[in-house]
Amino acid sequence: MRFDSAAADRVMAIALLALGSAMTWGGFVMDRLEIRQIHPASIPGLVPMILGVAMMVCAVLLALNADDVERKEAEEGSWRSFAFTALWSCFFSVILVSRIPFVAATAIYVAGFAGWFLLPAKPVAKRLKTALFIITFGIIIAVAVSTLFRYGFLVRLP
Amino acid sequence: MEALQQFGLALGALLTPISLFHVAWATLLGIFVGSLPGLTATMGVALLTTLTYTLERDAAILVLICMYVGAIYGGSRSAILLNIPGTPASAATSLDGFPLAQRGEAGYAMGLATAGSAFGTLVGILLLVLLAPPLAEIAFDFGSFEFFWLAVFGIVISGQLTGGIAPLKGYIAGLLGLMVAMIGSEGLHAHVRFNLGFDQLNGGIGLIPAMVGAFGFAEVLTVMYRRKAELSRGTGKADRVLPRLWDLAKYKFTILQSGVIGTLIGIIPGVGEDIGAWASYAAARRTSREKDEFGKGSKEGLTAAETGNSAVVPGALIPALTLAVPGSAPAAVLIAALFLHGIRPGPMIMIEQPTFIYSVAAMLVLATLAITIYGLSLTRLFILVLRIPREYLMPVVFTLCVIGPYALTQRVFDIWVMVVFGLIGFVLRQMNYPMAPLVLGIILGALLDKSLRRGLTLTDGDLTPFFTRPISAIFVIVILLSIAAGLKPVRRAVARLEQPRRERTDT
Numbered sequence: 001m002r003f004d005s006a007a008a009d010r011v012m013a014i015a016l017l018a019l020g021s022a023m024t025w026g027g028f029v030m031d032r033l034e035i036r037q038i039h040p041a042s043i044p045g046l047v048p049m050i051l052g053v054a055m056m057v058c059a060v061l062l063a064l065n066a067d068d069v070e071r072k073e074a075e076e077g078s079w080r081s082f083a084f085t086a087l088w089s090c091f092f093s094v095i096l097v098s099r100i101p102f103v104a105a106t107a108i109y110v111a112g113f114a115g116w117f118l119l120p121a122k123p124v125a126k127r128l129k130t131a132l133f134i135i136t137f138g139i140i141i142a143v144a145v146s147t148l149f150r151y152g153f154l155v156r157l158p
Numbered sequence: 159m160e161a162l163q164q165f166g167l168a169l170g171a172l173l174t175p176i177s178l179f180h181v182a183w184a185t186l187l188g189i190f191v192g193s194l195p196g197l198t199a200t201m202g203v204a205l206l207t208t209l210t211y212t213l214e215r216d217a218a219i220l221v222l223i224c225m226y227v228g229a230i231y232g233g234s235r236s237a238i239l240l241n242i243p244g245t246p247a248s249a250a251t252s253l254d255g256f257p258l259a260q261r262g263e264a265g266y267a268m269g270l271a272t273a274g275s276a277f278g279t280l281v282g283i284l285l286l287v288l289l290a291p292p293l294a295e296i297a298f299d300f301g302s303f304e305f306f307w308l309a310v311f312g313i314v315i316s317g318q319l320t321g322g323i324a325p326l327k328g329y330i331a332g333l334l335g336l337m338v339a340m341i342g343s344e345g346l347h348a349h350v351r352f353n354l355g356f357d358q359l360n361g362g363i364g365l366i367p368a369m370v371g372a373f374g375f376a377e378v379l380t381v382m383y384r385r386k387a388e389l390s391r392g393t394g395k396a397d398r399v400l401p402r403l404w405d406l407a408k409y410k411f412t413i414l415q416s417g418v419i420g421t422l423i424g425i426i427p428g429v430g431e432d433i434g435a436w437a438s439y440a441a442a443r444r445t446s447r448e449k450d451e452f453g454k455g456s457k458e459g460l461t462a463a464e465t466g467n468s469a470v471v472p473g474a475l476i477p478a479l480t481l482a483v484p485g486s487a488p489a490a491v492l493i494a495a496l497f498l499h500g501i502r503p504g505p506m507i508m509i510e511q512p513t514f515i516y517s518v519a520a521m522l523v524l525a526t527l528a529i530t531i532y533g534l535s536l537t538r539l540f541i542l543v544l545r546i547p548r549e550y551l552m553p554v555v556f557t558l559c560v561i562g563p564y565a566l567t568q569r570v571f572d573i574w575v576m577v578v579f580g581l582i583g584f585v586l587r588q589m590n591y592p593m594a595p596l597v598l599g600i601i602l603g604a605l606l607d608k609s610l611r612r613g614l615t616l617t618d619g620d621l622t623p624f625f626t627r628p629i630s631a632i633f634v635i636v637i638l639l640s641i642a643a644g645l646k647p648v649r650r651a652v653a654r655l656e657q658p659r660r661e662r663t664d665t
Contacts, residue, residue, distance in 0.1 A: 003585070003588035003589045004588065004589055004590050008589060009589075012589060016330065019337070023337060023340075026351075026352060030349075030351065031349065033347055033349060036347065038346075038347055039614070039615040039618075039619075040619070041611065041614035041615055041618070041619040042346055042347070042611040042612070042614065042615045043611075044344050044346075044347060044349040044351055045351075046610070046611060046614075047340065047606065047607040047610060047611070048337075048340050048351065048352070051333060051336050051337055051340065054333055055330070055333050055334075055337070058326060058329055058330050058333060059330075061326055062326055062327075062330065065326065068646075069324050070324075076384075076385050077383040077384050077385065078382075078383060078385070079383070081382045081383060082379060082382060082383040082584075084382075085378065085379055085382040085383075085552070086379055086581065086584075089375065089378070089379075089556050089577070089580075090577060092556075092560070093556075093560045093573050093574075093576075093577050094573075094574060094577060097560060097570070097573060098570045102561070106557050109553060109556075109557065110553040110554065110557065113549070113552070113553035113556075114549045114550055114553060117549040118547070118549050137550065141553075141554055141557065142557075145554075145557055145558070145561060149561055149565055153209065153211075153212050153565060154212065155561070155564070155565045155568070156568060157561075158564055158570055158573075
């Protein structure tokens, strides 16, 4: 299924309808702060309820118009590259950062990222040289970024 | 006259070696950021906000404005040389810039783009100095009712214009932004909403992590997903870079027209540089004697697009400074940066910081001077920058996306927020949902929420003043007209009415 297609719009419409319903319900059951004797028109759930209803209306319109929308030509791209970038970046930011020193995490991430994309494209004879260059690049970037934030901006690194 | 005097004083105060040093590096960095496909002005300003928060107030704002101006201008480099706009603002530039580059006139195209950008920004600065103080005075008459409609107007118009052929997606993006803004402690009774059990969400979603994710991480994912771009065949040939005075004189009306259009588009909340460029390009095409050349390497088209997108920058700062409502996505980050540095944008700015608007105008002038000097002298360097492999550049960008939001609050939770917004941002972009209304929604959510409930409290639940106060009534009419203009039957009717006129013009 393409991202910009009638089917994708319908799936999105269902998700938005659920989100709108949840927001409306959340606003409806939200504490009305009667104990603090606030004005009934200023209850915290008022705007979330309005937004939820507006989102449900938009979701219905999105589903109804899904077949009539003019679509741009699909963009060519590599889902493999996307998947690696997303997973590796999430691994770095959610798992590595805060578990090992930031400088080490960054060096691993940068070198791993460049290596994944660049090494397979090189002839076997040149791979060792390229790998060494990539590792050096990763270490230099990690040290430079960490030094800049640690000593330049006085940030306690994660 | 007083405005001119204030502006002169502000400019004089900025002419110190350290300020000029900040102008030099920040504008150059901005041009690099803008010229690299995948790195946008919003992302550059957002990342630099995290890097400049230890700087002194004026220095930090100067750096961010130089980054903004530089990045919007820098987008033209890759639009001309790669046929890929470095930033969305340069999409119209590529229509005529790339054909010129293919004809071996890449240098001259970049020179024209430089001149157009410089003149566009100058027209915008003039209008900023003239319009911002009276607008701030008008804003004194705004109460809760008007601010509520201003927030609704921002979301509707931004959704309408950035949604393009599908305004509904623009509205949905705006609503999503407003929903995000509902998370955390609300402004009237400090009641925590929708924190989903995470204490870290009690303060709401931070604008900077959200924007770095939606514009930074999402861009990294998009760049790696796309196929690699090729440099134009015409690149590297030694053609003239300095624009001929004859060409500039010939297009003086186009430059003025595009500058004014760009600035006015900039004033409209959350619309931004890309729409400014397209509107200026379309207007120039309509009035041009060389209509047929447009899209095939028209120098007039290139000049109009670049003048238009650059004029949006000062234009977008007009509502940002006087109403705290951003005219574009980078201006939204600038508002956040202003708050970080103790400046409260909004109607009170002319009372609390009476000279600040003139300081901003002076900063824009220095940034314009810098892009002109760099643009005409460093053409070869920019071509070299475009050759940096994305496989080396993107992990560095993502590392900055991770450490930037963390640096502001020292919370790992903000890194997770950035990642979530990046993934959602990528999916929404692929589905053709514009990002500007989403950002505007996050910014305007609190204003809309507080203004509606405060207004209803003042009137004891009566909605009438929301429709009968003069400024509110004007907002309501404009909002209804905007929504009606996006409806399919209305658009079909307008197209039918325009058909005979278009046929007459073509013949």
